[in-house]
Amino acid sequence: MKRLMTDGLAVLATAGLLLWGGSALASGGKTHELEDHDWPHAGVFGTFDRAQLQRGWQVYSEVCAGCHAMEYLAFRNLTAIGFSEDEVMEIAADYDVEDGPDEFGDMFDRSARPSDYFPSPFPNEQAARYSNNGALPPDLSLIIKAREHGLDYTYSLLTGYEDEPPHDFELGDGMSYNPYFAGSQIAMPPPLFEEVVEYEDGTYASVDQMAEDVTVFLNWIAEPEMEMRKSVGLKVLIFLFAFSALFFAIKVKVWKKLH
Amino acid sequence: MGLAHSQNKVVRWIEYRLPVFAFLDHQLIDYPTPRNLNYWWNMGSLAGIMLMVQIVTGITLAMHYTPHADLAFGSVEHIMRDVNWGWMLRYLHANGGSMFFAVVYIHLFRGLYYGSYKAPREILWWMGVLILLVMMATAFTGYVLPWGQMSFWAATVITNLFTAIPWIGEDLTIWLWGGYSVDQPLLNRFFSLHYLMPFVLVGIVFVHLWALHTHGSNNPLGVDIKRPQDKIPFHPYYTVKDLFGMGVMFFILALFTFFLPNYLGEVINYIPANPLQTPPHIVPEWYFLPFYAILRAVPDKLGGVIAMALAILVLFVLPWLDTSKVRSAKFRPIYKQFFWLFMADCVVLGWVGANPAEGHFILIGRLATIYYFAHFIILMPLIGWFEKPRPLPEHIGEPVLKRGAGGEGSS
Amino acid sequence: MAETASAGGGATPPEGEGRRDFLIIAGATMGLAAVIGVAWPLVETMQPSADVLALSSTEVDLSPIEVGQSITVKWRGKPVFVRRRTEEEIAAAQNVSLDDLSDPQSDADRAQNPEWLILVGICTHLGCIPLGQKASDPVGDFGGWFCPCHGSHYDTSGRIRKGPAPNNLEVPEYEFLDEMTIRIG
Numbered sequence: 001m002k003r004l005m006t007d008g009l010a011v012l013a014t015a016g017l018l019l020w021g022g023s024a025l026a027s028g029g030k031t032h033e034l035e036d037h038d039w040p041h042a043g044v045f046g047t048f049d050r051a052q053l054q055r056g057w058q059v060y061s062e063v064c065a066g067c068h069a070m071e072y073l074a075f076r077n078l079t080a081i082g083f084s085e086d087e088v089m090e091i092a093a094d095y096d097v098e099d100g101p102d103e104f105g106d107m108f109d110r111s112a113r114p115s116d117y118f119p120s121p122f123p124n125e126q127a128a129r130y131s132n133n134g135a136l137p138p139d140l141s142l143i144i145k146a147r148e149h150g151l152d153y154t155y156s157l158l159t160g161y162e163d164e165p166p167h168d169f170e171l172g173d174g175m176s177y178n179p180y181f182a183g184s185q186i187a188m189p190p191p192l193f194e195e196v197v198e199y200e201d202g203t204y205a206s207v208d209q210m211a212e213d214v215t216v217f218l219n220w221i222a223e224p225e226m227e228m229r230k231s232v233g234l235k236v237l238i239f240l241f242a243f244s245a246l247f248f249a250i251k252v253k254v255w256k257k258l259h
Numbered sequence: 260m261g262l263a264h265s266q267n268k269v270v271r272w273i274e275y276r277l278p279v280f281a282f283l284d285h286q287l288i289d290y291p292t293p294r295n296l297n298y299w300w301n302m303g304s305l306a307g308i309m310l311m312v313q314i315v316t317g318i319t320l321a322m323h324y325t326p327h328a329d330l331a332f333g334s335v336e337h338i339m340r341d342v343n344w345g346w347m348l349r350y351l352h353a354n355g356g357s358m359f360f361a362v363v364y365i366h367l368f369r370g371l372y373y374g375s376y377k378a379p380r381e382i383l384w385w386m387g388v389l390i391l392l393v394m395m396a397t398a399f400t401g402y403v404l405p406w407g408q409m410s411f412w413a414a415t416v417i418t419n420l421f422t423a424i425p426w427i428g429e430d431l432t433i434w435l436w437g438g439y440s441v442d443q444p445l446l447n448r449f450f451s452l453h454y455l456m457p458f459v460l461v462g463i464v465f466v467h468l469w470a471l472h473t474h475g476s477n478n479p480l481g482v483d484i485k486r487p488q489d490k491i492p493f494h495p496y497y498t499v500k501d502l503f504g505m506g507v508m509f510f511i512l513a514l515f516t517f518f519l520p521n522y523l524g525e526v527i528n529y530i531p532a533n534p535l536q537t538p539p540h541i542v543p544e545w546y547f548l549p550f551y552a553i554l555r556a557v558p559d560k561l562g563g564v565i566a567m568a569l570a571i572l573v574l575f576v577l578p579w580l581d582t583s584k585v586r587s588a589k590f591r592p593i594y595k596q597f598f599w600l601f602m603a604d605c606v607v608l609g610w611v612g613a614n615p616a617e618g619h620f621i622l623i624g625r626l627a628t629i630y631y632f633a634h635f636i637i638l639m640p641l642i643g644w645f646e647k648p649r650p651l652p653e654h655i656g657e658p659v660l661k662r663g664a665g666g667e668g669s670s
Numbered sequence: 671m672a673e674t675a676s677a678g679g680g681a682t683p684p685e686g687e688g689r690r691d692f693l694i695i696a697g698a699t700m701g702l703a704a705v706i707g708v709a710w711p712l713v714e715t716m717q718p719s720a721d722v723l724a725l726s727s728t729e730v731d732l733s734p735i736e737v738g739q740s741i742t743v744k745w746r747g748k749p750v751f752v753r754r755r756t757e758e759e760i761a762a763a764q765n766v767s768l769d770d771l772s773d774p775q776s777d778a779d780r781a782q783n784p785e786w787l788i789l790v791g792i793c794t795h796l797g798c799i800p801l802g803q804k805a806s807d808p809v810g811d812f813g814g815w816f817c818p819c820h821g822s823h824y825d826t827s828g829r830i831r832k833g834p835a836p837n838n839l840e841v842p843e844y845e846f847l848d849e850m851t852i853r854i855g
Contacts, residue, residue: 044518072336076724115724138530141336145521146529222529225339225346232347233517239707240513243700244506250693251499258294258491319715341720344711502697 032179034152050082056217069120072141076114135187144222156180158211161190291490293478301504302366309359316352326450328443331406332531350520360546374586375477381578386467400453407528423561481586489655548612556628582643590649727855740803749791763827777827789828793817795835
């Protein structure tokens with residue numbers, strides 16, 4: 001029994017190291033505790049709500065895409081959020097992408113096809129900074145995975161703007177006060193306000209609603225494999241459990257023979 | 260018994276030209292193994308399996324990866340999004356690396372507890388330490404390949420350490436970089452080395468197993484096989500037990516791969532490398548954390564490098580640092596306590612390594628580092644001399660028969 | 671890894687044998703399932719990825735091509751011949767008896783619109799690119815294309831008439847988006 005306890009402690013110690021080492025480091029400059037928002041899609045059995053993803057796409061394409069690129073989104077990927085092949089072709093055709101050179105050696109613009117990637121609002125980093133007061137709006141393809149507690153962080157940030165900073169706070173030129181951003185001030189002005197988007201499915205576009213929808217959409221583009229990953233994962237875990245159980249039974253049977 | 264004595268014509272044709280079946284019989288099937296091995300002895304086969312998993316997933320990933328500074332990050336996203344099952348291979352490989360280290364560390368600590376490094380298994384132990392070193396080099400080069408922020412900055416910090424070497428340091432580092440900073444040439448050569456080293460590992464593992472089979476496995480009692488009833492054939496007893504262990508290990512690996520794929524990683528590695536922006540906290544993967552703590556514990560740059568290197572190199576001389584005549588901690592009441600203390604010290608070092616080198620972490624890190632070396636250089640020799648070990652059983656079967664319990668000798 | 675867990679030596683009581691056999695079969699079956707379950711994704715991973723599959727069609731503007739002229743476009747990494755046939759070429763193609771062909775196919779089956787012939791420009795023998803696209807090229811004995819590697823002759827419908835090639839030049843899947851635009855693939 002004593003041996004079991006010391007062994008158990010050992011296992012706990014090593015397990016503790018494993019669990020601790022992964023995310024022990026300070027997240028660096030989080031000034032405000034994040035909103036603990038409910039994310040149904042993020043659970044073990046969670047799936048994406050297609051209607052929500054389409055609303056999120058609307059918010060991204062109509063509001064965010066003015067400054068934020070999404071380089072890993074190909075128009076063909078949009079079939080995964082519930083659009084048909086034809087709808088995707090139509091959506092793509094609304095955008096222009098650069099192609100060429102033509103037979104005169106010039107580059108030219110043409111309508112996008114499903115195989116094309118979502119065009120960036122700016123041709124390069126310098127142009128992006130020039131248009132945004134020196135700040136670089138990050139590409140949003142992976143933003144949910146590139147931030148600690150990405151879902152809560154993004155939602156908190158989008159809904160966390162305050163009109164007036166605390167009286168003792170020095171707000172830089174052109175900056176906005178947001179306690180969820182490192183340093184509490186952010187170069188992005190509040191992007192969402194009531195009904196800035198008119199949802200095609202008729203849902204009321206409150207700031208909270210849009211923030212939630214676009215956050216889930218951003219999770220989808222960061223992890224498009226999520227649903228398949230969980231579904232395959234569940235089958236694999238069940239199989240491995242059965243496999244282990246079977247071989248444990250075999251092991252016990254084989255070892256019984258020793259006496 | 261014996262495949263080699265089969266009447267099958269094909270078997271006999273092959274066997275006459277290359278005695279593989281006799282080899283398999285002798286090394287894997289009839290191979291005499293102590294009857295009392297506990298589950299801590301599963302780690303060896305599990306480590307071998309993880310090496311195979313990493314090689315297979317790695318080779319398939321290499322079919323889609325591009326080792327160029329401008330294209331690497333994008334190629335990993337291509338794998339994650341467009342390559343069939345790419346996300347699974349990538350997450351398996353990343354989490355597989357952690358699983359490999361977890362298994363190897365448990366395997367190492369098993370060796371420390373049961374005296375598996377003691378005569379006549381010194382060379383077996385050395386091969387193990389060599390495996391650990393090559394694993395570390397492989398993991399380090401591999402982590403750089405996705406060319407995220409942490410990839411780049413970890414490479415920068417660690418390769419910069421070479422500048423600490425007197426006289427040749429600067430030139431050596433420029434040679435290593437193939438340039439004046441971490442950039443394209445370094446990425447390309449790290450890819451080459453990352454592909455190469457696992458196969459070097461296979462070679463060292465072969466020697467490791469050769470050394471193992473020379474005198475056979477140690478066992479929880481640390482007492483040699485003396486009588487025929489002390490041993491059992493490897494098959495079916497340990498093949499079946501190893502398959503069970505494999506199922507459990509894969510279950511844990513699958514748990515991380517499919518449901519917590521980024522838990523052990525760093526979020527900033529999903530940001531493409533930016534040579535002009537240092538992240539606020541540069542941290543290695545969890546399995547390097549204790550060594551990172553030791554590196555930072557010494558205020559001098561070269562001193563830190565030497566301390567970190569010595570932390571592993573000290574393992575080579577362990578068979579001589581341990582003066583005890585008794586192998587297994589089962590019969591070493593004093594050493595047993597210090598073993599757990601040492602393990603706790605490693606956990607503390609890991610925790611220190613995960614945090615910034617500021618405030619109370621500095622003192623704790625230094626104390627833990629001193630204790631780490633003290634354990635090997637001071638405590639182990641002293642304990643061996645002054646400890647009064649418990650009486651050893653004559654034979655392996657003895658304690659089991661005395662207790663009257665059935666089955667194998669449990670841990 | 672699909673190892674059977676066979677019991678060691680020694681007699682097993684009769685009631686144990688059934689259980690033993692069950693465990694062996696169950697173990698072997700699970701092992702085999704595991705091996706297949708692992709092998710399948712590894713094989714699939716080498717199939718064309720989603721981005722490659724997405725680039726599998728190309729649009730071609732036919733308006734700059736004059737009668738009797740041929741252009742070559744790239745599709746799925748391969749050359750595709752687009753020829754605007756003359757009246758003589760069309761007639762020659764349509765007046766061939768199927769019995770004369772080693773790979774019988776009527777011209778109507780090979781050209782949606784007789785004025786336009788679209789072919790994959792890879793010889794069906796060993797993969798060279800046949801000559802005949804440029805006015806100065808040799809066109810072989812049947813007025814279509816000639817493969818210089820081993821001497822295969824193709825007619826004005828791209829069918830093999832003489833030489834070692836076993837099949838007619840492949841007609842890719844294509845459709846007319848409008849009178850002067852086609853999409854291949």
